[in-house]
Structures are given as structure tokens and as C-alpha cells.
Amino acid sequence: MKLEIISFGKISEFIRQQQIEISDxxxxxxxxxxxxxxxxxLAGMKYKLAINQNVIQSNQSLKNEDKVAIMPPFSGG
Amino acid sequence: MDNERYSRQLILKGFGVEAQNKLINSRILVIGAGGLGCPILQYLVTAGIGTIGIVDDDTISLSNLHRQILYATNDIDQPKVKVAAKRLRLMNPETHIVEHELRLDKSNIFNTIESYDIIVDGTDNFDSRYMINDVCAILQKPLIFAAVAGFEGQLAIFNVKNEQGIATNYRDLFPISPLPGEVSNCAENGVLGVLPGIIGSMAAAETIKLVTGIGQPLISKMLHYNLLNQATYTLNISPGNDYFLPESKADFLLSNEEQLCPKTPVFEEIDLATMQLLQEEASALVIDVREKHEFPLLNKEIFLQVPMSEFNTFVQNNIAAESIVLLCQHGIRSVAAAELLQEKYGHTKKIYSLKGGISKWRNHFLTKQNE
Structure with a gap:
């Protein structure tokens, strides 16, 4: 399965925008x-996943070419 | 109303006197008069909002001036609320400015927020943001959330029902607050002055849209903005179910003590010897929070396996054991799990995380397997 990954803030420093190919x-x-x-x-951070721009609240199946967004919280003002 | 002052927006198609009257009759509270708060206040005041409250307890410093554009060099050391109010009254004497020179806390937040129609959060720390979120959620008060980090910004509207009649709040995105130090702020991380200018202006635009009913405000949507490539990305927020939110003011005043104070973890990070001692003498429940496919596999009779991905569901059950040790591969996820248990049990149970995780004490865990 091919997934497109986009991430924001600090997370984008170690997960660049990329396509991943995963089988399992x-x-x-x-x-x-x-x-x-x-x-x-990533394991030690607070983040939220979204699939095709919809935030994920419970386990959901993935399909080929889904767009995955990984979002951290921002607090600055 | 001075028609000439607002003439350029009065002649706008789809705006006009009706929208202008809605602005004049609205009461908006802007929390934080910093990088975000300055442009928010300026555009809301010049647009002709009837009453604007400003909350801040800080004074102006030299390092604020590159982004906090209401203030001048000779304002240094003056209270932000006072200087902002004075400047804003000159900009538009028709707007009633209310000064709240205070830091919001449990004792004053309800009184401060209650009389306003819409709250705009331009604060700079998670403690304030979570407190404001919770109180706005309890009061079902529309909340415009604006925040920046690095070269990026976030903008969202909470507690307003969408077309499906569903409202969301910040905890639907991030159920629990990051610990102090987990996410850096402008002071530690730096910020280009224009970024809060852009996000603050967008927050003012969302406020005006919400008040007047024009366009499609970001209701239950989180807009991401990246200054470096001018990219935006909008996420749709749906209600989550894995967080605790007080139901009423009384609940909030009773239950929120821990959350409003700076967090001191009540769980403890321990070494292997301490974990073994706890297993033998305190019959501690040891939980392996790694996912099922991770190696080495541990003896399931000794280590209860609850993968992090199922942990929120697991936490809803009651655990009988008095002492709980959490472990994972490197001791990072187990800290997150300990925080979740701490949220639920506070000081009523002893919660531990194995520091360094299985990889640090690999020999022990591999030997255990062979027994």
C-alpha cells in the first residue's frame, strides 16, 4: 500500500513529506x-493523525494512496 | 455609528449595515496581548466591535517589540493591557475597551469570560490554553484558537455547532496537555515577527466572520499555515471520546486543581532492580505497552501486554493493583502511558515507568524469556 505522509511543526524535522510503501x-x-x-x-510526543484531512478518533482501515497528516500541538503566541 | 469610519466595509457586497450592526453589538474577549493579541485587537477594534476585553498580566519588554506591534520603544516596562487599551482607544473611540490586567486562573476565569460572546485565545502556554478551552467548553462559548510555532501557525474555531449540529473543543485533538518542556514556545524557539501578525490577522478575520455570519468560518476545522512556502492544510475535527472534561463550573472548580498548577509528575521513573523489588514485594502489575509485533516477546504471565494503540480503551477499565509499572522498548511510550494513568488515578495508585525500557535492560528480559 502506498501512503503519502505530511507532517507539521517539530515532527516535520524528522518526518519529511514523503511517500511510503508498506505491506503489513x-x-x-x-x-x-x-x-x-x-x-x-514520535513515540514520546503528543500528536494527532488525520487521514485525507479527517482527524482520526478511533482505529480506521487504510486504503492505497491515503494521505496521512501528523499534527503536533502548538502553544506559541 | 460613524458611517464614514466604516464606509469601505459598509459598501462591501454581502456585508453592509446589517453586518456592521452585528459587530457593534458584539462583545469579544482577547486573551493575551502579545504577538497574536496585537493584530487581533487592532483589526477587531478598527472593524468596529462594540466591546473588547483585553486580558494580560505582562509588561512590555524590548524583545517583544519585533512582533507586538501595538507597543513602542518608550512603552518598555509598562503593562501591556494599559498601553494596548490607550492605543486602541485612539484608533477607534467607538469601541468600548475593558482592561483585565490579570493572569487567568481558576478563581477568576469564569467571571472574566462569562459576559463575552466570543473568546479569542492568543496566549503562549498550554496551561492557559487548556484552562481556557475547558471553561469555554463548559460554557459552550465560541472559542477562536490561534497558535504559532517556528514558521507555522494553527487556527481553529471550537464550541460552535457545525451543519451536523456537532461542536468540538481542543481536547478532541489533544486530549491531554504536553508536559512542561515537551513543546517549546517562542521564547525558547524563536519566531519571526510577521508570523503571529499573519495568524493574528486571520484570527481577527475568523472572529468577524463568526460575528457577522459571512463566509465559512473554520468551525471544527484546524487550519495549518506554513510561512516558508505559503502552504495551508485544513483538517476536519470530529469529537473524540478519550478525555475528561468537567461538566459544570462546580465540577471544574473541584476537579481541575492538578491541571491548573504546573504539572509535577506523580509517577516515578525506576531502574530494573526497583522494578523487580516492586514485582516481588508489592505485587505490582507490570504492563508492556509495546505493539504486538515488537521483539523481544515477553512472558505474558508476568507482563500484561497492552499496546499503546489500545491504551486509551484499557484505561477506561478499573485496575485493581495498587502499584503499576509500565515498560516499553526505550522508556518513552511508557512515560506517556504513565501520564494517562496519572490523569485517571492521580495519587491514589503508585505508578512507575521503567527508565531506558527493555533495550537498556535487554539481558534481563532475554534471560527471562529462556527460563
Missing amino acids: VINTDQLKSYLETSFPQ
């Missing part, structure tokens, strides 16, 4: 653990 990931829970294993810095 079929849902967002698995994607989270894939991302946290591939990018260990």
Missing part, C-alpha cells in the same frame, strides 16, 4: 505503531 499495515493503529517504530522520537 492495514489500519491506523498499525500505522501509528509503524510510525513510532520507524521514528522513535
Whole structure:
């Protein structure tokens, strides 16, 4: 399965915008653990996933060419 | 109303006197008179909002001036609220400016917020942001959220029902606040002055749209803006179910103590020897929060496996054990899990995280496997 990854803020410093090709990931829970294993810095951070611009609130299946956004909280003012 | 002052927006197609009257009859509270607050205040005041409250307890410093454009060099050391109010009254004497020279806390936030129609959050720290979010959610008060980090900004509108009748709040995105130091702010990270200028102006635009009913305000949407490539990305927010929000003012005043104070973790990071001691003497429950595919596999009779991805669901059940040790590969996710348990149990249970995780004490865990 091909996924497009876009990330923001600090997360974009270690996860660049990219296409990934993964075979054994079929849902967002698995994607989270894939991302946290591939990018260990992510595991200790607060972030929210969105698929095709919709924020994920519970495990959801993925399909080819889904667009994954990884968003951290900002507090500056 | 001075028609000439507002003539250029009065002649706008789809705006006119009706929209202008809505602005004049509205009461807006802007929290934080800093990088975001300055442009927000300027554009709301010049647009002709009837009443604007300003909340801030800070004074002006030299390093503020590159982005806090209401202030001049000879204002240094003066209270922001006073200087901003004076300047804004000159800009538009028709707007009633209310000065709230204070830092919002549990004791004053309800009184300060209650009489306003819309709250605009331009603060610079998570403690304030979560407190403002929770109180606005309890009061179902529309909240314009604006924040910046590095070269990027975020903008959203909460507590306003969308076409489906659903409203969201900040905790639907980020259920619990990052710990102090986990996410850096402008003071530590730096910010280009124009960025809060852009995001603040956009926040003022969203406020005007919400008041007048024009366009499509960012209701339950989070707009991301990147100054470096002028890219925007908008996410649709749906309600989450994995957070605690007080239901009423009374609930908030009772339950929110921990959250409003700077967080001191009540869980403890421990080494292997301490973990073994806890297992033997305190019959501690040891939870492995790694995902199911991660190696080495541990003995499931000794280590309860609850992957991080299922942890929020797991936390909803009650745990009988008095002592709980969390572990993962490197001791990072186990800290996040400890925070979640701390949110639920506070000081009523002893919560530990194995520092360094399985990889640090690999020999021990590999031997355990062979037993």
C-alpha cells in the first residue's frame, strides 16, 4: 500500500513529506505503531493523525494512496 | 455609528449595515496581548466591535517589540493591557475597551469570560490554553484558537455547532496537555515577527466572520499555515471520546486543581532492580505497552501486554493493583502511558515507568524469556 505522509511543526524535522510503501499495515493503529517504530522520537510526543484531512478518533482501515497528516500541538503566541 | 469610519466595509457586497450592526453589538474577549493579541485587537477594534476585553498580566519588554506591534520603544516596562487599551482607544473611540490586567486562573476565569460572546485565545502556554478551552467548553462559548510555532501557525474555531449540529473543543485533538518542556514556545524557539501578525490577522478575520455570519468560518476545522512556502492544510475535527472534561463550573472548580498548577509528575521513573523489588514485594502489575509485533516477546504471565494503540480503551477499565509499572522498548511510550494513568488515578495508585525500557535492560528480559 502506498501512503503519502505530511507532517507539521517539530515532527516535520524528522518526518519529511514523503511517500511510503508498506505491506503489513492495514489500519491506523498499525500505522501509528509503524510510525513510532520507524521514528522513535514520535513515540514520546503528543500528536494527532488525520487521514485525507479527517482527524482520526478511533482505529480506521487504510486504503492505497491515503494521505496521512501528523499534527503536533502548538502553544506559541 | 460613524458611517464614514466604516464606509469601505459598509459598501462591501454581502456585508453592509446589517453586518456592521452585528459587530457593534458584539462583545469579544482577547486573551493575551502579545504577538497574536496585537493584530487581533487592532483589526477587531478598527472593524468596529462594540466591546473588547483585553486580558494580560505582562509588561512590555524590548524583545517583544519585533512582533507586538501595538507597543513602542518608550512603552518598555509598562503593562501591556494599559498601553494596548490607550492605543486602541485612539484608533477607534467607538469601541468600548475593558482592561483585565490579570493572569487567568481558576478563581477568576469564569467571571472574566462569562459576559463575552466570543473568546479569542492568543496566549503562549498550554496551561492557559487548556484552562481556557475547558471553561469555554463548559460554557459552550465560541472559542477562536490561534497558535504559532517556528514558521507555522494553527487556527481553529471550537464550541460552535457545525451543519451536523456537532461542536468540538481542543481536547478532541489533544486530549491531554504536553508536559512542561515537551513543546517549546517562542521564547525558547524563536519566531519571526510577521508570523503571529499573519495568524493574528486571520484570527481577527475568523472572529468577524463568526460575528457577522459571512463566509465559512473554520468551525471544527484546524487550519495549518506554513510561512516558508505559503502552504495551508485544513483538517476536519470530529469529537473524540478519550478525555475528561468537567461538566459544570462546580465540577471544574473541584476537579481541575492538578491541571491548573504546573504539572509535577506523580509517577516515578525506576531502574530494573526497583522494578523487580516492586514485582516481588508489592505485587505490582507490570504492563508492556509495546505493539504486538515488537521483539523481544515477553512472558505474558508476568507482563500484561497492552499496546499503546489500545491504551486509551484499557484505561477506561478499573485496575485493581495498587502499584503499576509500565515498560516499553526505550522508556518513552511508557512515560506517556504513565501520564494517562496519572490523569485517571492521580495519587491514589503508585505508578512507575521503567527508565531506558527493555533495550537498556535487554539481558534481563532475554534471560527471562529462556527460563
